Amino acid sequence: MDDFWLQLLFALAMLITTLLAGLAPLKLLTAIMSNGRTTHKVACSLSLLSCFAGGVFLATCFLDVIPHVNSNFRMFNKNSSLNTVYPLPELLFCVGFFLVYLIEEICSRLISGSTPTSQTSSMSSIAESLNKTETVTLQSITFTVAMSFHSILEGLALGVQDDRMAITTLFISLMLHKGIEAFSVGLQIAKSNSQQIKIAALTIFIYSLMTPIGSLIGVYIQEQFDLITEIFDVILIRDDCPLKYDQPRFMNAFQSASIRPVLKEGLIFVLEALAVGTFIYVTFFEVLAEEKANEFSNIVQLFAIIAGFSVIALFQFVEILVTGTESH
Template sequence: MDITTARAISMLTLGLGAFFSGMLPACFSEAARQRHPLLLSCLLCFGGGVLLSTSLVHMLPETRERLPQYSELTLCLGFFTVYLVDELSHLFYRSENHERDIPVGEQTRLLPRDHDGEMREREGTSELCHVSHAEPCNRSSSSVVGLLSALFVHSVLEGLAIGLQESATQVLLLLAAVSSHKFVVGFCLGAELCENFPSRACAHVLCIALFSAGSVAGIGIGAGLETVNSLKDSIAVPVMQGLAAGTLLYVTVSEVLPRERARWHERKRSAGLLQFLSVGLGFGLMYLTTIYLDHDAE
């Protein structure tokens, strides 16, 4: 097999595989998602663990290899950039629906008497909590845009690495490495899009198509470049990688996990533990995948 065929196979595999994995969560109907809300929450927490591991275990070390003195700084810059964009979007587009000034006592009085047991459980749980569990605004498009942008940049860089390989064997080996986690991340992105935009199918398809096109574009760019050596030494690649890692870190710890914890913490006592296990499972899966791929690369 020549290298051109291997690159074409890589483009088709990553493009179609990422698209179908990202569209898979949308195949479940809204009624099905409402029947199993805790399962959906655990799935989103699993995705949060995957994104957290992708940021800190996969992307940050790659940045540190090329930019050892400023790798953590670029990650923080990516974090604060999305933080600023998120706050600016709330400043200019905040609606009255985001105000949550109703006391909990007034809300619980509206519950029927057959929910008294659940109400007492919530009140008991609230007394044990030392932080507020008001659900944050989860319809902010800035977090979704930040997540999609970071994953797109990361996909382009991964595709670029595949396109720059000099033999068909190296291309196929790196294809297997990238596919092993890209499809998982694509599924998690699709689940997050379903959560934020449940009734906007066109937006979901567009976002997943953009995510899928990242690796395809990267492979094409890498294959068509003539100045390969100068590109490999460019400082722009690790900088973009670090910024993308910071973006994923913000989306995970400031958007996904706080939202899901707040939504379930006072509804079911065991939900928090299930969410924790889901985050740990997602993180561990990506960690083991990264370690395995790094071991094979050596």
């Protein structure tokens, strides 16, 4: 099978897996709400599930994404002859964190600034309710964008692979944790849009598309790099090419194609490091802090967080056993 069709098949498999896992909590939430249970029980169940999701995001960030970014940085630092001891990955983590923080604050101010300040008591309560709804919607959008960005980068990392064994290994690595991650993302989206089922389903569908889209973008980038390299190889080996004699350094740079992997490694490293910042923000600000502030038992919530964390920790261990390598 050609590598392109293999990538396409894997992209389709990821789309189906992510979509099914993402829609499952929406179906679960709909069933809970239509069961006629008390509001308190429903809210408690959702809180514990959100804490479980928070544990999943926490483990994904610190056991999967950050080690992978650090590994990419070591490779880029060596291949590019940068040889810096500056904590560049950590700097980019913080840049990504502050970027998402800034975007959410700007959007919050724009939303709150559009609400009139002088109102009657009844109008004030209505405006407060609308503001709360808009804030929840904004948090849902921020969360979805952050997770979608991370998913695109995961797909991109798969798409730029040009070796069949590397493609298969990375696909297995992604699939081992993508299902539980998609379930957790779907839960957060469903919880934020519990009264708007169609919007929640559409948001989950868009999120599910991100990894396959990233994979196809990666395939396109890889093919363009290969095409450019082949063109220069053909041109530069011709005897009548002036660059062959007048600019040998130019010819050698393209014939060796050493710039290609370095640029690719550098680009992926920067984007993934920025994505870590969004992951940290989502985990601690959008999920864990919000659940800790509610009225439910914090110790029970802690156990739910540990459970979610343990699932991903176990998947990471299994992944190493299956693939024989560190995570993607």
